[in-house]
Amino acid sequence: xxxxxxxxxxxxxxxxxxxxxxxxxxxxxxxxxxxxxxxxxxxxxxxxxxxxxxxxxxxxxxxxxxxxxxxxxxxxxxxxxxxxxxxxxxxxxxxxxxxxxxxxxxxxxxxxxxxxxxxxxxxxxxxxxxxxxxxxxxxxxxxxxxxxxxxxxxxxxxxxxxxxxxxxxxxxxxxxx
Numbered sequence: 001x002x003x004x005x006x007x008x009x010x011x012x013x014x015x016x017x018x019x020x021x022x023x024x025x026x027x028x029x030x031x032x033x034x035x036x037x038x039x040x041x042x043x044x045x046x047x048x049x050x051x052x053x054x055x056x057x058x059x060x061x062x063x064x065x066x067x068x069x070x071x072x073x074x075x076x077x078x079x080x081x082x083x084x085x086x087x088x089x090x091x092x093x094x095x096x097x098x099x100x101x102x103x104x105x106x107x108x109x110x111x112x113x114x115x116x117x118x119x120x121x122x123x124x125x126x127x128x129x130x131x132x133x134x135x136x137x138x139x140x141x142x143x144x145x146x147x148x149x150x151x152x153x154x155x156x157x158x159x160x161x162x163x164x165x166x167x168x169x170x171x172x173x174x175x176x177x
Contacts, residue, residue, distance in 0.1 A: 075123045082119035089158065113163050117170070124171060141176070148167065
């Protein structure tokens with residue numbers, strides 16, 4: 001099976017998911033607009049929001065056509081990449097609001113912990129999918145928990161305690177609910 005899915009059958013297109021995404025985009029945009037004051041900075045914030053939405057829709061439309069299953073065997077690379085970008089922020093990141101958790105790029109800043117969290121969730125979901133029988137035992141959940149500890153440690157080291165808690169509880173929900 002190649003990287004592209006080819007034509008999506010109409011009955012395989014998840015309209016509910018797409019509708020939910022656009023509802024959340026609308027709610028988020030309204031929250032940004034309503035929380036900004038009527039100053040020149042408001043225009044910049046709203047413009048940034050719309051640019052981010054456009055970039056997100058662009059990447060979503062590309063990723064939608066990819067066969068995500070080819071990445072299941074690549075979990076080790078995803079893990080290492082996620083760990084390296086989290087570790088790198090401790091050395092090359094900038095401090096913002098007391099937390100050294102951002103990379104400053106020429107036109108924007110990026111928080112690698114968000115990408116790392118998604119990578120970790122995908123890795124653990126892949127593990128759960130491939131080890132359904134092991135997951136029925138408590139001992140089957142030890143490997144994903146051990147995989148999670150370095151990330152939680154790096155969150156605490158930044159310090160980003162809310163990120164550590166969100167990651168920890170997300171992993172617990174994935175494993176036990």
